Amino acid sequence: MRYVLLLLVALILLGTGSFVWFAWHSSIAPIAPPDRASFDPGAIARGARLAALGDCISCHTVPGGAPFAGGRAVQTPFGAVYAGNITPDPTTGIGTWSAAAFRRAMHDGVDRAGHQLYPAFPYDHFTRVSDADDADLYAYLATREPVQATNPPNDLSFPLGFRSLIAGWKLLFFRHAAFQPDTTQSAAWNRGAYLVQGLAHCGACHTPRNLLGAEKSGRPLDGGEAQGWSAYALDAAAPAPASWTADTIYDYLRHGWQPRHGVALGPMGEVTHDLAGAPDDDVRAIATYVAAQIGTPRPRSAPPPPPAGGPGEALYHGACAACHEGGRGPPLGGIDLALSSALHAPDPANLADIVVGGIPATGEEPAPIMPGFGAALTDRQIVDLLTWLRARFGAPQPWDGIQAAVQAARDTTALREAAQ
């Protein structure tokens, strides 16, 4: 009995000890912020293109705020995590981080001082970024305008404010990885895979997550959620009536909309906007890889017979048909709704967001716009409209939870309008 007890105590000590060993990271000595002239201009330029591919600016900038100065809330089911200031300000940014400290954050999810970083910073993907690319990203970020800006403290439910818990999460879900090329595939496919799995971190939104917030293993790109928007599956489950090809995905990523699929909105709208700074070849490579994941579409069952009447029908004819049946496709007219991904998605979140908030005008390139109907229509009317639209143009299965989706869309739209 005594031996059993001793053995148990020893095991507990050993377990705790190895966990502490696993969780503990040394501080990397601070450095004086490096001078711009100390960086190769080529590395800075390459880093700028990589930062566009990773869309760092989207989370690390408050809308309308100083670039990369952080402070934007990343909403998670566990509360809000505020993205860090990654300008080279020595006190509030990463000005005192060496290249090695930056590389460790990307590769291991640990900050310069040795603290664990929350996985809202997607190091589960960034661990695959090559050391050369990390060095270029570092050169780019270290030569941005330093901005002194202190972040609000994270707003997480108890006990998740204790960073040491992240080590346990990592033990369960995080694996260091280097990108493994597939020699049976083309160079473009491999470049796309490297970017999608790594820096572009597409799975952070497009992969479903488990109860502890980790991407489900074995279901990469099978469809997820982001900031109140549904991030569609990018595998065989992609909700696209017209089959995606590498060319149409490229077109969508480059312009933010595609006439036979729809418009990038919400977080994806930010991605396509910021991808403007990414090289053509890399966007084509991403499109090549994603098209291969979606694969050849399965033949679809015949569409259901159009529903007769219902309160949604008159709303459709008065509010939607003028553009969507005008015979003039996007960007000047509305998309043929039988092609819209939003109507074929597994849930009504995105269609609700579009109907309530509309498609705002962005940028200077021609792109579709749509008025929001949140002011003119009540929740009940929007539910009726969405129910009818799904039955008339969408996938055969009716949606559950349209009412909740409409209420959530009102919150999303109010947040967006407040941020303007």
Place this chain on the structure above:
Amino acid sequence: MRLNVNGQVHDIDVDPDTPLLYVLREDLRLNAAKYGCGLGQCGACTVLIDNRPAFSCVTPVVALEDKKIVTLESLGTAEHPGPLQVAFMEEQAAQCGYCIAGMMLRAEALLRRNPSPSDADIRAALLPNLCRCGTHMRILRAVRRAATAMQAAAESNG
């Protein structure tokens, strides 16, 4: 069906999918709201529905029972113009005038919600409405002038 426009209830007999704009102009003879694009893209048809601006050309009347609709006609008359209308005249903000009814109702919705808007607030509020003549700077000035006048009036009354 019944439609509450500028505080008056009207009984109208139209197809439920008829756009509000057609009912305003053809049945109720309220011609301030204009037909521009018919696609909800230009804003000439803007009215207020429960205090919020909406494009009447893409709003079917079936959606509007129990809601309060406000058109430009309720903001004042030629003999007794309201403060927004006075400000638009004083700034000579209209050139062809086609967009102005919509602009004024966007501005009215903004000022009801926010009596002292910043320039950025005014620009954001008027963003959905187009003016082809290019009188934007005058329109901005007119909205600022109206805000100041309305605040001064509120203070002297209060």
